[in-house]
Structures are given as C-alpha cells and as structure tokens.
Amino acid sequence: MESRSININANSFILLLRKGDNRAFETLFRLYYDKLFHIAKGYLDSHEDAEGVVQNTFLKIWEYRLKLEVSTNLNGYLYAMTKNACLDHLKHQKIKNNYIDLRQHKKRMIQYQFLKDEAASLLLKNELERKIIQGLDLLPEKCKKVFVKSRMEGLKHHEIAKLMGISKRTVDNHIANALRHMRLHLREFLSLIFIILLK
Amino acid sequence: MSTEEILKYIKGDASTEEAKQVEDWIISSDLNAKKYNLLKSQFIAATFNQTTDTVEVGREYEAFSKKAQQIKRIQGLRSLLKYAASIILVFGTGYILYTANLDDQEPVPIPENAITLQTADDKIMVISENGTAQVLDKQGNIVGAQSGSKLVYDNAPVLEELVYNTLTVPYGKTFDLQLSDGTKVTLNAGSSIKYPVKFLKDIHREVFLIGEAFFDVAHDVEHQFVVNADQMDITVLGTKFNVSSYPEDAMVNTVLVEGSVQISPTDEDQDMKTNTRLEPGFKASLEKSNGQVTIDEADISLHTAWINGKIVFRHTPFKNIVKKLERHYDVEIINNNQLLDNEVFTASFDIETIEEVLATFSKTYPIHYQYNEIKQLVINSN
Structure with missing residues (x-):
C-alpha cells in the first residue's frame, strides 16, 4: 500500500534538512507553518504570541537541524517542539508578570493543564499528521504511486516502468501530471517538487 | 456545565x-x-x-528565512557537537532513572471493579476513571495516553508486528477509546475489547469484542475494519454502529447508525460465507444457539442511549431488563417472580439509582424487592 501517502519522513528529505538545504526548509515551513500556528494559537489564546512562538520553533529546528535523524518522525518532532515552546512561553510570562489578577492566574492554570494533557496532545498531533497527509494525498492514485517511487524512493523511470508493467513514456507522463496537479492545487508544495527533482 | x-x-x-x-x-x-x-x-x-x-x-517564510541566515553565519563559528553531547547526556540519565523507578514497583492486586488495560507484555494496568495514564511500548515510547474517561492511541509509532492491548470495563462503568487509526469506540459496562496498539499498513483492521460497544470507524477504503463479536464478524470501511455481544445474552446484535456494514458468521469457510448487508436504521440479530441471522428495522436511539448514560427499554421482557440493570448498576439481581420474566416494559432511566428504578417498576407491577445478606437484590411478588 505504498501508494497511500507521500512520506514526509522520507530519508532523502530529512538528509536535506540536516544539510541545511534552504528549499527543504521552505517546504517544511510551507507545509507546517499555518497548522502549527493554529495549534499554538489554541494553546496560548493569542495571535501575536503564537506567531512569535512558531517562528522561534522553526528557527530552533533550523539551529539544531543536526539533531534530526533519518528515523525522526517529523510530524511528532514538530508538534513536540511547538508544544514545548508554548509551555516555555507560559512559564516565561509567569516570571515576567508577578502581579497579575486572580482571573489571569486562573486562565493561565487552565492553559497550563491543557498543554500538559497527554490525551489532548495525542489527539492534536494525530490530527496534524492526518491534515498533512490529506493535503499530499490529493494527487490521483496512479500518478502518486509513480511519483513516490520516483521521487521519494529514488527508483529510475525505467525501473518503475518494469515494476508496474507500464511503458517508460507512461511513467514520464504520470510524473509530469503529478507536477501539474500539484502546481494547480497545491501551490505550497511546489518547492517540495523542486527539491526532489534536484535529487 | x-x-x-x-x-x-x-x-x-x-x-x-x-x-x-x-x-x-x-x-x-x-x-x-x-x-x-x-x-x-x-x-x-x-x-x-x-x-x-x-x-x-509567504510573508512568514520571509521573516523566518532572514533570521535563519543569521543563525547559519553564527553557527559557522562554533561547534554543535558540544550541544548535542550534553543533550544526549541529560536525556540518557533521565531515561535510566525513570525505568529503574518502574521496575521497583511491587505488583498491586487488581480491584474487581477497576477498569483495566492489559498491555502486550501481559501486564495489567488499572485505569483510574478520572486520572491520567500512559501506555508505553517495550522501548518506553508513549503509544497511548489516558485523560479522564478517554484513552487515545498515537498514530505515529511505526511497528512491524501487531501488538495488542485489551481494555476491560467492569459493570457500572463505561469508557471511551480512540484507536491509532482515529476510530472512536465507546465501551459499555461489563465489556472488553482487544485491539492492536497500531494497525499495520498491509493488513485489514481487526478488533475483538466481548460485550457491547459503539463504533465510529475512521474511513479508510484500503483497510476494512472488522469487529469480531462472538459468532459474528462485522466488516466495514468507515461508519457508525453499535454491537452488543454479551456472553450471557442469547443474541449478538448489530445496529447500524450510518454507512453500511457486512455481517457474517465467524466459523464458516471463507468461500461458503453468507454475507448479509445491513442498511442504516436496521438491526442484525444472530441467534447464538442456531446461528440464524435476522434483520429487523430498529430504533437507533434505543440501542445507543447507553452512551449518554441512559438505559432505555421498549417492549422489553423483564428478564432482559434485569441483565441490563445488573451491568449498568453492577448489582446482582435475583428474580423469584417467574411470571414477571416475560412481561414487557417500556421505560427509560437516566440518573436514577437502582432502588428508584425498581420502585418505578413496583408502581405498575406488584413486586417487592430487598437486599439479602450478600448484597444481592431479591425480587419477590407482593
């Protein structure tokens, strides 16, 4: 069932991130920024704070990119980094404002215990992954299969043709179609394709 | 609230x-x-x-990109290795302390009326109803977490083999479960479900149920979801339905709320299988004694009221009511009034105590009830 989804955790992608490849980071950013921002906004109840926190999260991932291993689950990693950054943000706020009213204090307690709730976290992390996969899965089935084999698994066009029992020309067409489809429907994934094409 | x-x-x-x-x-x-x-x-x-x-x-990426380039320049000047080493050291120590702590724990006797979770290594954990708990795999990774009356499984861990957990809910309680594929299960009192911690990508999804549960199955066309309930297999792709398959009941019932499901007796040869398709609003009943399947129109609310803590009976014989009450209230009921057994009643209860429920019955039917010395509720004719 290798055709089900494009694997964001593909080794080639993570190796590029480790190398500090700009286009790989742009892809990661464009895939995840709005979704992590949405989660942080939920955790912090503030548009501005969430913006800052997620920006810093990406900077941290960039700074410590060598911590990424080929076995790293990117989705889990990004989610955990964001959640921890939100926790840090709340703690920091607490130090900054020693004199806050009772209501503020209660609100913070509620935010804090929500962040610490493992079941709520899992639910969000799972949904985040589902959203990402859903986006990538918009590609037509055959197209996707060829595309994944070629660009994520590194198979040559003639190898795919043999494997799937189709002509090399059909493989070429499928890949061209995949690219066109993504360009039409998934503007933000363009950079992903560039990276993969360069490989 | x-x-x-x-x-x-x-x-x-x-x-x-x-x-x-x-x-x-x-x-x-x-x-x-x-x-x-x-x-x-x-x-x-x-x-x-x-x-x-x-x-x-786009704008956000520009902002990130500028700062990222600054970091890159600074990083050129110092070694990252020092950082990585100290981080690994801290994590490493924490992990050893944590596991050592776990091994020291004495085995605790399991209370009879506890919700329990049997993990892959056959350990039994007690799930406290309003508490929090974590389910770890052999490597110590969190694969599931509980919050209050819900247990949620992670969809991320990559497992090569099926690893099962079994959740058991005693009489008088219910519990929510979210499986790794996003399927939601509400388990009724006196029920138990065995399921993989993570479904594998190459084979269909399959769980094993004893008792009653409501399923809201996450849609996945490529992986059928099969509920094994006693002598009945229920196969779906993504849908909502209720399965009741208590060992002490004579029937296995499946009521479909949404979508479509396929019912088949368990033991038959694959080729011989008699599959029955169920439409929403219908109920499939399998008579356990002779394997007969019958399909009837069903009142969905009647079969799913328990999810919200209600018990609803409609033209139900008293002997069936007794079984439901026993499970719901976790009491043993002895009915000495044989005539009552086949009387049918229509009633619904919500927050009433078992005493209030029986008091309601006694208003329309001459019965008298009391607890005996071993806490069984005994019903006699008046």
Missing part, C-alpha cells in the same frame, strides 16, 4: 460573566478540566482550515 456553554467559551463567544463561570467550573475539579481539555483539543482539531485561510505563509 453543558457542552454548549464550554464550547461557547472555547470559541471566545462567551461574555465576561459566562467566561468566569466556565473558568471556575474547569478549575473546580480534575474531571471538569479533562472534559474541557478534550473539547478544546477537538475544537482545535476541527478548525485547522480556518487558520490556513488567514495565514500569509
């Missing part, structure tokens, strides 16, 4: 006064906090698209 009021608060639509009330309610108990947490996470999970539409990712 009603779900609507909490949601209004979460959406930010509550007035200052209403918001205060909700906040006080949340911090007044752990249970309330958990209810709020689940609602809030579900709300966030359901509203991703709203944010996506408003964010200008």
